[in-house]
Amino acid sequence: MNLQTTARKLGIEDAADVFREDWDAIQQTLPAGGPPFLQPEQIARDCETVLLPADMAQAVAAAAQRVAANDALSALAWYCHCRLFGERPVRPEFKSWPLPTHALDRDAGLFYVLVLLSGIPSMQRIHREREIPADVIRDTVADLKRCLETEDYFLRTGHWGISQNIFGWLMHSWRGDLYHLGRLQFKHGPFTGRLRAFRHRRARAVLALAEDGVAFRADGQMDVAGQEGAPDGWTSTLEISDTAIAGFPIDPRGFAVHRRLRLPASEWEPALLPNDRILEIHIPAGPPPMDYDACGESLRRALAFFPKYFPDRPFKAFVCSSWILDPQFEALLKPESNLVRFQKEVYLYPLRGGGTTMIWQVFGLRVKDIRSAPRKTSMQRALAEHVEKGGRFRSGGCFLFPADFNWGAQVYRTDAVRQACAGEGGAV
Numbered sequence: 246m247n248l249q250t251t252a253r254k255l256g257i258e259d260a261a262d263v264f265r266e267d268w269d270a271i272q273q274t275l276p277a278g279g280p281p282f283l284q285p286e287q288i289a290r291d292c293e294t295v296l297l298p299a300d301m302a303q304a305v306a307a308a309a310q311r312v313a314a315n316d317a318l319s320a321l322a323w324y325c326h327c328r329l330f331g332e333r334p335v336r337p338e339f340k341s342w343p344l345p346t347h348a349l350d351r352d353a354g355l356f357y358v359l360v361l362l363s364g365i366p367s368m369q370r371i372h373r374e375r376e377i378p379a380d381v382i383r384d385t386v387a388d389l390k391r392c393l394e395t396e397d398y399f400l401r402t403g404h405w406g407i408s409q410n411i412f413g414w415l416m417h418s419w420r421g422d423l424y425h426l427g428r429l430q431f432k433h434g435p436f437t438g439r440l441r442a443f444r445h446r447r448a449r450a451v452l453a454l455a456e457d458g459v460a461f462r463a464d465g466q467m468d469v470a471g472q473e474g475a476p477d478g479w480t481s482t483l484e485i486s487d488t489a490i491a492g493f494p495i496d497p498r499g500f501a502v503h504r505r506l507r508l509p510a511s512e513w514e515p516a517l518l519p520n521d522r523i524l525e526i527h528i529p530a531g532p533p534p535m536d537y538d539a540c541g542e543s544l545r546r547a548l549a550f551f552p553k554y555f556p557d558r559p560f561k562a563f564v565c566s567s568w569i570l571d572p573q574f575e576a577l578l579k580p581e582s583n584l585v586r587f588q589k590e591v592y593l594y595p596l597r598g599g600g601t602t603m604i605w606q607v608f609g610l611r612v613k614d615i616r617s618a619p620r621k622t623s624m625q626r627a628l629a630e631h632v633e634k635g636g637r638f639r640s641g642g643c644f645l646f647p648a649d650f651n652w653g654a655q656v657y658r659t660d661a662v663r664q665a666c667a668g669e670g671g672a673v
């Protein structure tokens with residue numbers, strides 16, 4: 246079936262262009278009996294492999310039957326499978342891949358689950374080649390169940406399923422790039438923070454300087470939507486020569502300092518630069534909470550796991566970008582909050598934007614007005630009060646170097662680093 250007809254039948258004409266490349270060639274390879282991965286026995290085996298419970302497996306099997314019985318849906322499923330798991334796998338912008346809602350109504354969120362299941366052999370091949378331990382694979386693929394029953398498609402519709410964004414997210418696991426180790430997940434990636442970190446050659450202290458040309462507000466945060474161009478804002482500079490590194494420090498508590506520092510190049514070496522390879526930290530939604538000790542244990546496991554199974558992919562630091570790293574939380578939440586304790590163990594830095602994520606993560610997708618938001622937890626109460634007083638939230642970033650890993654020691658909160666940020670660099 247050609248793309249135009251398929252798109253018309255599925256009611257996705259507006260978005261069909263994303264499937265244009267190689268459509269006809271791929272359709273010529275579609276087996277006469279339809280995509281084999283949609284057959285009931287295969288679906289049952291796949292659901293077992295990715296640990297879906299019986300009721301979810303039944304729902305997935307029913308969706309597979311509907312797709313198998315519909316030529317246009319089968320053509321699309323085959324195309325997605327071949328593009329993602331074929332000989333020349335692509336890395337598309339998943340958010341532009343439409344959900345076939347018109348054809349599948351409430352089962353639309355299961356369409357890309359079927360595509361994921363079709364990629365199990367390709368994922369298993371990667372795991373086999375890397376000799377990834379079975380317990381890590383189990384924990385990693387179990388993310389599918391969690392996503393089906395907690396993420397945005399479920400929250401919006403009340404039905405098991407995944408949105409295109411979550412499909413893209415799960416593809417990281419399916420490509421063998423993301424692993425679940427205890428409470429946290431880890432994924433290889435490039436460093437995209439707008440800073441460079443340097444390490445003192447003798448004292449080993451770490452200090453981050455803002456990249457050249459970053460716009461900050463007076464409080465050292467980056468602009469957030471609606472607050473751009475604050476009158477008291479300032480822009481960082483960073484000059485690196487053979488003899489000196491001159492720029493504006495980032496305080497490890499998560500804000501830039503409007504005081505230019507000059508570090509002797511003979512004493513400071515680069516530790517983290519833009520595009521350096523890092524390990525992203527992701528925190529899957531609870532329950533359970535992000536228990537402080539469990540997070541430390543996950544990081545410890547990652548330090549052993551990645552050099553052993555990915556010796557060809559060294560990384561410079563752990564990095565996380567999230568609403569949970571807003572540095573204001575330290576003043577707003579109880580000191581025993583897991584989130585606050587996590588923040589104190591890492592080097593926080595400002596990120597641009599992100600306030601709306603906090604609202605839906607803490608109060609739910611449906612909350613439009615903070616006055617009517619639920620206030621069951623101490624976080625909901627504290628954050629709602631903050632917003633009512635005119636406060637805003639933003640995302641934050643953090644890094645942690647393997648060499649500095651000493652969970653509980655709050656290594657970046659030392660007086661020496663603070664003094665360096667304050668311009669008293671001789672103390673480091």
Ligand SMILES: CC(C)(COP(=O)(O)OP(=O)(O)OC[C@H]1O[C@@H](n2cnc3c(N)ncnc32)[C@H](O)[C@@H]1OP(=O)(O)O)[C@@H](O)C(=O)NCCC(=O)NCCS
Nearest residue numbers: 527528529530531534535567582583584606607622623624
């Ligand atoms: C990240 C997460 C596990 C942290 O939960 P936690 O370990 O309980 O965090 P804290 O110990 O700091 O919680 C302090 C308080 O805030 C509450 N709280 C934490 N996260 C909350 C949330 N998302 N919404 C509402 N309340 C929350 C806790 O229940 C606790 O309340 P209490 O004092 O009344 O008992 C949790 O927020 C979550 O599941 N978020 C969704 C996933 C996510 O956002 N991950 C980060 C993206 S990378």
